[in-house]
Amino acid sequence: MFLTQGLARAATINPNVPATINRERRRSWAECAERVARLAGGLVARGIQPGDRVAILALNSDRYLEALFAVPMLGAIIVPLNTRLAPAEIGYILADSGTRMLLLDDAFLHIPAQADMAAVTDLLYLGDGATPAGMTAWEDVLGAPYTTDTPAGGDDVAGIFYTGGTTGKSKGVMLTHDNLVSNAAMMGPACGYRSDSVYIHAAPMFHLADLASIFAITMVGGTHVFISRFDPADLLSEIARTKVTNVLLVPTMVNAVANYPEIGKYDISSLRVIPYGASPMPDAVLKKAAEVMPHVRFLHVYGMTEASPLATAMDLHIEPVGKRLQSCGRPAMLVDVRIADAEDNEVPRGTVGEVQLRGPNVMKGYWNMPEATATALRGGWYHSGDGGMMDEDGYVYIVDRMKDMIISGGENIYSAEVESAISTLAGVAEVAVIGIPDERWGETVHAVVVPRAGAVVTPEQVIAHSRTLIAGFKCPRSVEIRNTPLPLSGAGKVLKTDLRAPFWAGRDKKVS
């Protein structure tokens, strides 16, 4: 299997349907396929060969999509960079991956002056302005169409996706053509993507949560809409303008949209399915979202970069109720999921253990890290590091990242459960729960709460409300009320490492 097969299919079945809508710029699938082939040809003309790494540091756009197909088309490897990284981190990844060519848009033109660019010999400009000195404009790369009788594919690496490393070093997840295609083949049906779908890229494209839909929507011949970065008003406006049917959002984004005061002014009746994942969705947020968007099916999915990323999903035709509202669904079509103990033995249903995966979507390994690869894939299963349990009918519940689990007085406390309880208190806009050091208990539960504009929430209210919903030992012992948003990662996840840092300074755990 090879990535550009989906592109060819889209051009075959929907040649005249819009492939990309980037503000006022629209291109059909016939145009898009032709441009990608010409871009791949142009990259070859610039000396890019199979196996070479080409990095991209850019906000969401149609050109980002073109790069994601053109680079793997010729057998080279795309390296999408996290847009929130510091220059030193970018320099590390460019050097670690041995990137030869870097694609930049207007938001990142300052990077070459600040980051170590020793290995990079070619800079391409993805923007619409005047081409900066020393760079080549994307439109000028277009050359003679790339053709081959033996397309790159199968076990060839198509992309390297750097994830935040728990040991301080970012790890490059190698995903092959087969990984990404098999993910797209099961993710499209799981999320209800079809040949008339219109998907908007609102979450950052460098992250697999959104990037996977580049391939899944293309494979079904749907339409891609782009906004450069997430903004509730911009998102709602583009949904109304382009009749968007699907968008993957992380819970913080669902929260922002559902609580956007003027949501009622936009016609979002075209929306059909919103897959959400990447972090737990508090009950109150899901309830609010369902209230303001009653015609939308919110679909819990779960995955990780190492799985390209889909691991589990709710069945599209089964509306979850009761405790299953908190389930992230059942194993995706081609994926074996098991919950195992520390010795990699499967545990009985209902018992918490580590979520482990096996399937054609599981990564080839970490770039240049044979030991980390062997550890992560030992016994043929990917060890996610996530704590979870599976019920009698195969529904999976993620109780926490193992590293986000709080151990207080010997009890395991899952921050997601505590966050979900606190989120239902009136006036709470955002909440994050972490473990902080305690002489007696090892750790105690600490909550950081951001009230809604104009609302007053006190620590006493938070603790009292928690006591009505969860066991006493799970309730926060301390609460900070803050009036600034919680720190978010590039992928929109709350940066708990930043919240924990002041408490754990000088200690050797929990900070990373």
Next chain:
Amino acid sequence: MFLTQGLARAATINPNVPATINRERRRSWAECAERVARLAGGLVARGIQPGDRVAILALNSDRYLEALFAVPMLGAIIVPLNTRLAPAEIGYILADSGTRMLLLDDAFLHIPAQADMAAVTDLLYLGDGATPAGMTAWEDVLGAPYTTDTPAGGDDVAGIFYTGGTTGKSKGVMLTHDNLVSNAAMMGPACGYRSDSVYIHAAPMFHLADLASIFAITMVGGTHVFISRFDPADLLSEIARTKVTNVLLVPTMVNAVANYPEIGKYDISSLRVIPYGASPMPDAVLKKAAEVMPHVRFLHVYGMTEASPLATAMDLHIEPVGKRLQSCGRPAMLVDVRIADAEDNEVPRGTVGEVQLRGPNVMKGYWNMPEATATALRGGWYHSGDGGMMDEDGYVYIVDRMKDMIISGGENIYSAEVESAISTLAGVAEVAVIGIPDERWGETVHAVVVPRAGAVVTPEQVIAHSRTLIAGFKCPRSVEIRNTPLPLSGAGKVLKTDLRAPFWAGRDKKVS
């Protein structure tokens, strides 16, 4: 990817849902998965090793399904035999495939006495009666569960499926685990299969048209219902009794059901989607079927054994109208489809050429036929031999069988094989076999025979002679004796188009 992953998934997500309903015998997915592992263990105990061939000659049943999983589970190769073959043909396939073990049900207990069984050393009995002498009952095969850390899969051959040969010899299509799993992964969504689907095996299971749903329905955790052979009353009765949602039928079966006088007596409201294919559906039949089953979505699919079998399908969410009623849909998700000329160059849309395919579902090759394999897969594309065209939106229309295959009642009949048989009758000089239109069967086999000078040949002799050599369904239904030579092309080939013309006048197919 490996075939039993789908079985494991079904047992994970729907352990207590019925896996198989065979009349009064019901087994859950947990039971089914356990039985398959124990059967695989039992087969190993009987000496079956990875790569060994195990053939099955049986009507549809739950045990047939168990064999289809148990044999590939241990890395062996299942060889499902066409139930209509003559003993000589079965003997040929057993010898050609080097089959060691043969599975038989009650309908085929006479075969060992009539066919060449030289290579077969073990006979298993799939029936419920007293176990015949020299055979072992299926229930007695159950042993200790088969387990492995490195499941057979990927490019390993899982099954060999013999199709009628164009040169008189049947060809064994080798399908790998990856072939069959990738087909199931795209076929399930294409046909609307989901975790609450109930599928009835009414078409013969040895044929990929039905057999593919063994894997596709299992992968989604649905339920399989079995009737031993197609019968309209039995089918309708079981649909009502077991609340069937899906069934794949060939057009002659749709015709029989739609015109069954007492259809109104059965509650078939549970039916959702009926994929149909394998031969053209006359407009009148589709119209009638839609009239008597207005709640059912009839879905045109197209494929062939060499593609495991799915090549194209209508979109489930697009109701075809106008000329698209005759389209077999658009390329399936992972399949590249092109229409090419005799030099393998793609032709413009709307032009008739050969349908060619590329994808993870395309066969590894023909068993022990490297030259036929190289020819069929030259340039990396499978050459179907079917004439077709593609319209501007990727919809495919099959207009002719370039290899002169006759499709009668859903069975593929290769005229060359029939011609080869007839040619051995004393007094026959020339023979050409064509398909002629038939209201009930779609086509029937018609032979045009030119006797040698001075010889007398009668239609009755031709039919009787055929019956001694080939299966009944392949024998001509009508014979024309003519005393002028057959029309030939400049290259010396019989102009079958000319022979067909009078029969197909006024119809829009088969003449060209």
